[in-house]
Amino acid sequence: MICREFIALLDIYRTREAPEDQLLLCERHLAVCASCRAYLDSYEKTIALGRAACLDLEGPVPEDVPEDLVQALLTLRPRDS
Amino acid sequence: MTVEFGDESLLASLRAGDPAAYETLVRTCAPQLLSVCRRILRDEEDARDAVQETFVNAWRGLPGFGEGSRLSTWLHRIAVNASLMKLRARRRRPEEPIEDLLPTFVEDGHQTRPSEPWMEPADLAMDRKQLQEVVRKAIDRLPETYRLVLLLRDIEGLATAETAEVLGVTENAVKLRLHRARQALRTLLDPVLRGGAP
Numbered sequence: 001m002i003c004r005e006f007i008a009l010l011d012i013y014r015t016r017e018a019p020e021d022q023l024l025l026c027e028r029h030l031a032v033c034a035s036c037r038a039y040l041d042s043y044e045k046t047i048a049l050g051r052a053a054c055l056d057l058e059g060p061v062p063e064d065v066p067e068d069l070v071q072a073l074l075t076l077r078p079r080d081s
Numbered sequence: 082m083t084v085e086f087g088d089e090s091l092l093a094s095l096r097a098g099d100p101a102a103y104e105t106l107v108r109t110c111a112p113q114l115l116s117v118c119r120r121i122l123r124d125e126e127d128a129r130d131a132v133q134e135t136f137v138n139a140w141r142g143l144p145g146f147g148e149g150s151r152l153s154t155w156l157h158r159i160a161v162n163a164s165l166m167k168l169r170a171r172r173r174r175p176e177e178p179i180e181d182l183l184p185t186f187v188e189d190g191h192q193t194r195p196s197e198p199w200m201e202p203a204d205l206a207m208d209r210k211q212l213q214e215v216v217r218k219a220i221d222r223l224p225e226t227y228r229l230v231l232l233l234r235d236i237e238g239l240a241t242a243e244t245a246e247v248l249g250v251t252e253n254a255v256k257l258r259l260h261r262a263r264q265a266l267r268t269l270l271d272p273v274l275r276g277g278a279p
Binding site for chain 1: 100103104107108112115120133184191192195198199202212213217232236263266267270
């Protein structure tokens with residue numbers, strides 16, 4: 001296996017969705033390729049950073065809803081239901 | 082006020098048309114829903130409209146809401162759909178290519194430029210908030226097709242099949258776009274995070 005093939009399979013390698021023989025080839029490639037080990041690690045960090053940046057997992061809910069929007073939402077409730 | 086969205090009494094009050102229960106739902110859920118709509122639409126007015134459509138659709142759909150489901154999850158899905166409807170209504174812009182952000186290889190299949198280990202985010206010379214801003218800006222730079230798949234799968238937590246359904250594409254297309262979107266985002270973040278010890 002070469003780097004191009006590993007990176008093409010990377011996502012199904014990390015989720016273990018790739019066939020067993022391909023998983024084995026990936027493992028063997030990773031054992032000898034520092035560049036692909038670094039790529040895999042940075043790919044995993046990318047996913048985690050994206051999640052943390054958008055969801056602010058370590059902080060409170062970041063958004064405040066403007067009161068005029070709240071009032072607009074409150075008027076949406078049908079009165080006769 | 083803290084609300085447990087699985088709370089059956091809240092659901093019963095909503096179904097009975099109790100205005101106080103509705104206000105509780107609005108005040109508690111609107112912040113999260115506005116965040117979701119802002120992320121997808123990147124336009125404040127459109128996001129506010131999508132939140133309003135979310136509550137209108139939720140109110141209409143309340144009689145059919147399944148017992149045992151989570152109200153917050155249900156509202157989240159409605160907000161995602163309302164945002165995507167708004168996106169579709171916008172005039173389509175030409176799709177930007179993503180190829181420039183994907184890894185390149187030399188003839189023998191090795192990476193053109195070997196990857197270097199990344200630093201741990203905690204070791205960067207910027208705080209968590211600054212890094213989050215850098216990442217959010219990088220996500221915004223992704224071509225729309227790829228940005229959407231990344232948001233729906235990695236951020237909003239939709240399954241591959243759900244993402245395929247709401248986008249009207251095949252599951253394989255979702256998987257391919259997600260892989261490319263993550264690779265492109267990695268490329269954009271690489272200059273910031275490169276340089277860690279192996």
